Amino acid sequence: MAIRVQTGDFDISAETAALTRGRDDIGAVVSFTGLVRGGGDVSQMELEHYPGMTENALRDIESRAVKRWNLQASTIVHRVGPLQPGEQIVLVLAASPHRQDAFDAANFMMDYLKTRAPFWKKETGPAGGKWVDARDADDDALLRWDA
Amino acid sequence: MQVLYFAWIRERIGLPKEQVETTAGTVAELVEELKVREERYAVAFADLASVRVAVDQQMVDLDASIIGASEVAFFPPMTGG
Numbered sequence: 001m002a003i004r005v006q007t008g009d010f011d012i013s014a015e016t017a018a019l020t021r022g023r024d025d026i027g028a029v030v031s032f033t034g035l036v037r038g039g040g041d042v043s044q045m046e047l048e049h050y051p052g053m054t055e056n057a058l059r060d061i062e063s064r065a066v067k068r069w070n071l072q073a074s075t076i077v078h079r080v081g082p083l084q085p086g087e088q089i090v091l092v093l094a095a096s097p098h099r100q101d102a103f104d105a106a107n108f109m110m111d112y113l114k115t116r117a118p119f120w121k122k123e124t125g126p127a128g129g130k131w132v133d134a135r136d137a138d139d140d141a142l143l144r145w146d147a
Numbered sequence: 148m149q150v151l152y153f154a155w156i157r158e159r160i161g162l163p164k165e166q167v168e169t170t171a172g173t174v175a176e177l178v179e180e181l182k183v184r185e186e187r188y189a190v191a192f193a194d195l196a197s198v199r200v201a202v203d204q205q206m207v208d209l210d211a212s213i214i215g216a217s218e219v220a221f222f223p224p225m226t227g228g
Contacts, residue, residue, distance in 0.1 A: 034228055047227070048153060048154055049227070050151070050153055050201070050204075050220060050222065052204055053201060053204035053220070056204055078227060078228075089228075090227070090228050110228060113227055113228050114225070114226075114227060114228040115224070115225055116206075116225065117225060117227050117228075118153070118201070118220075118222060118225055118227075119225055119226065119227025119228070120153060120154035120222065120223065120225065120226050120227070121226045121227070122154070131154055131155045131223065131226075132226045133224075133226070134223070134224030134225065134226050138228075
């Protein structure tokens with residue numbers, strides 16, 4: 001179980017290799033990579049976070065996933081600072097013996113991260129900066145895991 | 148206690164953190180104290196529906212106690228991922 005908050009980019013292949021190195025009991029690794037969406041006016045995205053609480057929240061998300069699925073290993077990497085459209089922003093890896101647990105755990109960790117990890121996005125465009133509003137759809141996505 | 152502000156709340160108040168001496172017992176009481184201090188706090192806390200709070204890095208409601216807490220943070224709903 002590894003969590004990291006960093007300004008630099010990440011390499012999904014290297015992260016996957018690190019996750020599975022030295023073991024042959026893993027049957028599935030699901031990865032999710034989030035990218036900075038540009039589309040029109042956004043020229044830059046600034047990611048702010050709450051150091052300390054962020055790491056605690058990410059560890060909490062992983063431990064919730066471990067309780068719920070057969071999660072053998074996981075990695076969460078989230079970037080902060082200024083990012084350009086098209087750049088990688090978040091990586092979630094979930095490893096399990098079979099694919100369904102890996103798919104579900106990765107999905108769950110992303111849904112939790114969206115609404116429970118203290119990150120905030122600010123978009124910069126021609127009209128200046130604008131803090132991204134939270135989406136109700138993200139809250140709804142989290143609720144489905146309570147059922 | 149240390150009070151931290153993030154995102155647009157930080158921008159409206161004009162600083163990322165400050166040491167606050169308070170006798171407030173709850174988050175809501177602390178907010179009321181801050182709001183009467185200066186206009187920028189009143190502006191930042193004008194719409195409490197869009198303010199989230201963590202006490203010692205745990206998310207709590209506005210009526211939560213801050214007695215004995217060392218850190219209270221105010222921020223908008225999270226938008227990571």
